[in-house]
Amino acid sequence: MIVRIVKMGFHENSVDAFLKNFEANKFQIRGFNGCNFLELYRDKHNPTVFFTYSYWDSEEDLQCYRKSDLFKAVWAKTKPLFNIKPEAWSLDKLESLE
Numbered sequence: 001m002i003v004r005i006v007k008m009g010f011h012e013n014s015v016d017a018f019l020k021n022f023e024a025n026k027f028q029i030r031g032f033n034g035c036n037f038l039e040l041y042r043d044k045h046n047p048t049v050f051f052t053y054s055y056w057d058s059e060e061d062l063q064c065y066r067k068s069d070l071f072k073a074v075w076a077k078t079k080p081l082f083n084i085k086p087e088a089w090s091l092d093k094l095e096s097l098e
Contacts, residue, residue, distance in 0.1 A: 001036075002056040003091040009049045009084035018050070021077045028070055029054075034061020048083065055093075062090065 010018050022040060030038040037055035056062040065071055 001093060002059055002062055003093050004052070004054045004056060004062060005089045005091065006052045007049065007087040008051070008078070008082060009046075009086075010081045011083045012048055014081035014083075015048055018078060018081050021074060025070070025074050029065075029074070032061075032065050032068070032070065034058060035065065059090065 008018075026038060026040075029035060034057040035054055036057065037053075039053045041051040041053060043049035043051075056065075
């Protein structure tokens, strides 16, 4: 399993557009083959910074999503809204306590 975290910062006047785009596509992203979990977080102290947190069955599934028409359409609307370069991490989960 791959854990994917993406940090994104937006221009203040672009936050609503980002949230609308996420809302319109979240179920398709979550339903994409290999995606088992999707969450969106907002920074507690900087309301223009967001993180997506997702679980993928494999690196191949994540790459298939990143090459998909869905990703291209979502990213095309998201990318112009950034005020900082996005950062992304692919991680292996080692332990989880509940």
